[in-house]
């Protein structure tokens with residue numbers, strides 16, 4: 755069976771940046787199981803995996819537009835320190851979930867702060883980066899109706 759939309763794919767992967775530094779890996783953990791075509795992986799990686807089968811190895815370099823997008827300087831905000839009263843140990847580098855204009859969750863990283871103001875960046879931490887993936891396909895199977903309804907695979911720790 756080959757990788758196609760709505761099939762559950764299990765992979766081992768290592769993600770490195772342009773300089774070869776490891777950003778994320780499944781090594782030492784369980785392989786990642788996901789439903790293909792649902793946007794779990796970045797578009798460039800999904801495209802590279804399309805049509806592959808178990809035991810195949812995929813090596814792919816993904817540009818920002820096929821990865822986490824370009825960095826957007828307009829999503830860097832400065833907010834009054836008072837808005838963070840309920841956050842313990844607020845510090846630079848901390849990731850927080852704020853609420854956007856329409857109450858949508860907005861994941862941000864604190865980039866600078868002083869007594870009065872806090873500047874946060876809502877870009878994905880990997881936005882603007884060229885990513886390199888080394889992937890070993892471990893398995894491909896049809897998703898169950900329940901998995902499709904939930905939008906995620908039920909293998910590994912995500913089973914319930």
Ligand code: ZN
Nearest residue numbers: 904906908914
């Ligand atoms: Zn579920």
